[in-house]
Amino acid sequence: xxxxxxxxxxxxxxxxxxxxxxxxxxxxxxxxxxxxxxxxxxxxxxxxxxxxxxxxxxxxxxxxxxxxxxxxxxxxxxxxxxxxxxxxxxxxxxxxxxxxxxxxxxxxxxxxxxxxxxxxxxxxxxxxxxxxxxxxxxxxxxxxxxxxxxxxxxxxxxxxxxxxxxxxxxxxxxxxxxxxxxxxxxxxxxxxxxxxxxxxxxxxxxxxxxxxxxxxxxxxxxx
Ligand code: IYR
Numbered sequence: 001x002x003x004x005x006x007x008x009x010x011x012x013x014x015x016x017x018x019x020x021x022x023x024x025x026x027x028x029x030x031x032x033x034x035x036x037x038x039x040x041x042x043x044x045x046x047x048x049x050x051x052x053x054x055x056x057x058x059x060x061x062x063x064x065x066x067x068x069x070x071x072x073x074x075x076x077x078x079x080x081x082x083x084x085x086x087x088x089x090x091x092x093x094x095x096x097x098x099x100x101x102x103x104x105x106x107x108x109x110x111x112x113x114x115x116x117x118x119x120x121x122x123x124x125x126x127x128x129x130x131x132x133x134x135x136x137x138x139x140x141x142x143x144x145x146x147x148x149x150x151x152x153x154x155x156x157x158x159x160x161x162x163x164x165x166x167x168x169x170x171x172x173x174x175x176x177x178x179x180x181x182x183x184x185x186x187x188x189x190x191x192x193x194x195x196x197x198x199x200x201x202x203x204x205x206x207x208x209x210x211x212x213x214x215x216x217x218x219x220x221x222x223x
Contacts, residue, residue: 030164037168039203040122049165050124050199057158063145068131069154070191072184075124082183083196084119087174091116094175109209118170122200127180128155129191151194162199170198
């Protein structure tokens with residue numbers, strides 16, 4: 001343990017309990033307004049805002065702090081077009097053949113289908129990859145631990161950061177989505193596409209499904 005440096009926890013902040021409550025409430029009030037959106041404006045978003053939100057994501061905890069994630073921010077129209085084309089091909093197969101009726105029934109309230117125009121309309125697609133292993137400067141492999149969990153945590157923080165910044169997101173999971181490695185030039189064996197996050201301003205006329213969240217007593221128990 002003495003071999004590795006430790007530093008004091010200087011950045012931690014304590015608050016009086018009333019302020020803790022206020023901050024927690026405020027955060028909830030902000031985050032509960034988040035909705036997954038499927039209609040986006042093509043209005044551009046400054047890249048600095050995206051960079052800042054990615055900096056938030058990159059603070060996530062990860063297995064052995066190996067930070068097993070890679071984010072590809074796509075704004076190039078031709079690349080977006082290729083992603084849309086490949087995703088819609090997978091989705092056609094999913095909706096017409098692959099999805100069991102039970103899955104289609106579960107999706108029905110969301111009103112989704114095989115058409116994914118938002119993949120071209122939204123200003124940014126962020127393709128998130130989970131790395132099974134990393135590489136040292138000399139090319140040797142470094143095994144990553146809990147990559148899926150770690151990338152899930154980073155993605156949650158990214159979604160929250162984008163929302164707080166005033167942007168809308170859609171967590172899109174075309175399946176399978178290995179085509180993302182091909183189109184975006186990411187390593188095939190080391191990296192698994194985790195999620196395609198669609199980012200932009202919601203269309204003024206965007207409609208969202210009338211669905212809610214489970215009450216706390218259904219999702220929490222105290223022992
Ligand atoms: N990938 C398909 C189907 C789909 C699956 C789930 I689970 C969703 O929450 C929503 C959609 C699609 O994107 O349409």
